Amino acid sequence: MQEADNYVIINQPISSINLMENASKAFCKLFKKEVLDKEAQLSILCGQGNNGGDGLAIARLLHNDKYKNISVYVIKFADSQSEGNKQNVKRLLKLKVPVTIVQNAVKLKELKADIIIDAMLGSGLNKPLKDDYADLVALVNASKARIISVDVPTGFATEGEIPENYNGIKADLVISFQRPKINFFFPESVEAFYRYKIVDIGLDENFIQGLTSNWKLLKNADIKALIKPRANFSHKGTYGHALLVAGNTTTMGAAILVASACLNAGAGLTTVCLPQSGLIALNTTLPEVMALPRNEHLAIEDFDKFNVIAIGPGLGLEPENEELFEKIINLNKPIIVDADGLTILSKRKDLLDKLPAESILTPHVKEFDRLFGEHKNWWGRIKTAQKEAKERDLIIVLKNQYTFICLPTGEVRINPTGNPAIASGGMGDVLTGIITAFMAQGYSSEDAATLAVYIHGKAGDKLAENKFVVSAHQVALQIPKTMKDSLS
Numbered sequence: 158m159q160e161a162d163n164y165v166i167i168n169q170p171i172s173s174i175n176l177m178e179n180a181s182k183a184f185c186k187l188f189k190k191e192v193l194d195k196e197a198q199l200s201i202l203c204g205q206g207n208n209g210g211d212g213l214a215i216a217r218l219l220h221n222d223k224y225k226n227i228s229v230y231v232i233k234f235a236d237s238q239s240e241g242n243k244q245n246v247k248r249l250l251k252l253k254v255p256v257t258i259v260q261n262a263v264k265l266k267e268l269k270a271d272i273i274i275d276a277m278l279g280s281g282l283n284k285p286l287k288d289d290y291a292d293l294v295a296l297v298n299a300s301k302a303r304i305i306s307v308d309v310p311t312g313f314a315t316e317g318e319i320p321e322n323y324n325g326i327k328a329d330l331v332i333s334f335q336r337p338k339i340n341f342f343f344p345e346s347v348e349a350f351y352r353y354k355i356v357d358i359g360l361d362e363n364f365i366q367g368l369t370s371n372w373k374l375l376k377n378a379d380i381k382a383l384i385k386p387r388a389n390f391s392h393k394g395t396y397g398h399a400l401l402v403a404g405n406t407t408t409m410g411a412a413i414l415v416a417s418a419c420l421n422a423g424a425g426l427t428t429v430c431l432p433q434s435g436l437i438a439l440n441t442t443l444p445e446v447m448a449l450p451r452n453e454h455l456a457i458e459d460f461d462k463f464n465v466i467a468i469g470p471g472l473g474l475e476p477e478n479e480e481l482f483e484k485i486i487n488l489n490k491p492i493i494v495d496a497d498g499l500t501i502l503s504k505r506k507d508l509l510d511k512l513p514a515e516s517i518l519t520p521h522v523k524e525f526d527r528l529f530g531e532h533k534n535w536w537g538r539i540k541t542a543q544k545e546a547k548e549r550d551l552i553i554v555l556k557n558q559y560t561f562i563c564l565p566t567g568e569v570r571i572n573p574t575g576n577p578a579i580a581s582g583g584m585g586d587v588l589t590g591i592i593t594a595f596m597a598q599g600y601s602s603e604d605a606a607t608l609a610v611y612i613h614g615k616a617g618d619k620l621a622e623n624k625f626v627v628s629a630h631q632v633a634l635q636i637p638k639t640m641k642d643s644l645s
């Protein structure tokens with residue numbers, strides 16, 4: 158982001174101080190929608206760097222916007238002060254806004270405010286909070302005021318490990334500039350803020366897109382570019398034949414969900430390899446889907462006609478399933494492994510080592526740690542996923558509210574779609590069905606995983622617009638519409 162800031166300053170007719178002004182204006186525009194009461198007591202806490210510079214500019218802009226009760230506190234625990242900060246101090250001092258210099262935390266003990274705007278430290282954080290800063294942040298967190306942070310909550314690192322004993326600001330809202338920061342996507346960020354919103358500050362988007370980075374935040378345009386239209390004169394054979402090895406006596410629903418998703422995501426033909434006891438359930442709920450009864454006599458030739466195979470949802474851990482899994486691995490074609498398939502891999506590292514190149518693993522956090530070792534935090538987990546994806550030539554889809562798709566190239570695609578309403582059983586089965594359908598249709602493993610994760614979450618988002626919770630089967634049925642909508 159710093160690189161993008163510098164680019165704009167060099168290549169666009171805009172100076173650093175004007176970029177700060179743009180950022181502050183963008184903050185205020187959103188702030189005014191969040192805080193309608195112009196009589197509210199606003200305390201703006203400003204550090205000595207550019208984050209503090211934003212805070213000072215915000216104080217001036219909100220004063221000009223007729224917010225009546227503004228108090229500014231300049232946190233001066235060190236001598237250094239950025240240029241933008243100095244200029245904004247001068248501009249603010251021309252107005253009748255009370256400014257208090259704070260040289261130790263105790264001075265703010267009696268801070269009374271309805272809203273605290275936190276502009277102490279932003280993306281420039283370079284060490285954990287200690288001493289006065291730690292004390293001050295503790296005082297602010299203990300106040301009853303609503304806290305709104307500028308760009309980043311003070312003490313929250315934008316990248317890298319989020320410590321277990323996070324001691325930074327706990328904001329109600331972060332109004333962040335231009336792009337969400339990577340650490341916003343990790344579950345540990347709940348310690349630092351309840352929600353964030355992004356505002357555009359005029360950085361050059363083309364340039365940001367062109368920056369070499371291993372992180373890519375997916376957006377609808379990426380998905381639109383990937384979706385292949387259904388071709389004229391095409392037929393079921395055009396869209397491939399998927400095999401789903403899934404289901405067991407008490408988990409037949411998983412087989413039905415994965416099959417329904419595969420069907421709805423456009424596979425030409427879908428077959429489920431399931432126990433005999435599941436045939437009636439499958440035939441009655443999904444008449445379009447075919448069955449391959451699962452027994453110990455299945456041979457490699459039985460799998461020849463399938464373009465792609467997924468294994469795992471509701472499979473069960475019986476030894477014969479392990480043997481079948483080994484046979485499928487020996488076909489040496491990319492496969493999709495989920496749920497019990499992952500559990501088998503975590504016990505049978507020899508099979509993990511033999512997975513065909515470009516296979517896709519879809520673990521949730523516990524499955525991931527069982528496969529690759531316990532992790533203390535998500536930053537470490539993503540680093541391991543990047544390494545394993547690269548070394549093993551796999552696509553690792555690490556599921557969470559924001560799912561991370563780790564590619565063999567080292568790239569990590571972050572999926573912004575999805576929401577807590579879809580956090581329920583069977584949702585992973587549906588995702589596996591969608592990925593498999595795309596693989597059957599000839600998408601590469603990378604593209605199939607990317608498209609599927611985005612479409613799955615987007616379908617859930619649409620359903621959550623008027624539903625408190627959304628079931629997995631509802632998501633499966635929503636996929637055709639979501640795909641059509643993604644093209645416009």
Ligand SMILES: NC(=O)C1=CN([C@@H]2O[C@H](COP(=O)(O)OP(=O)(O)OC[C@H]3O[C@@H](n4cnc5c(N)ncnc54)[C@H](O)[C@@H]3O)[C@@H](O)[C@H]2O)[C@@H](O)CC1
Nearest residue numbers: 162177180206207208278279280281282283284285286308
């Ligand atoms: N680059 C730009 O032109 C723009 C920057 N913007 C703002 O600038 C911020 C980044 O500004 P800066 O790089 O000046 O950094 P900050 O204002 O975040 O931090 C200021 C200084 O605090 C010191 N510091 C770091 N960690 C500390 C700790 N734990 N305890 C005590 N002191 C510590 C460092 O020396 C750091 O440079 C962004 O978050 C954003 O708010 C915006 O104004 C948009 C434009």
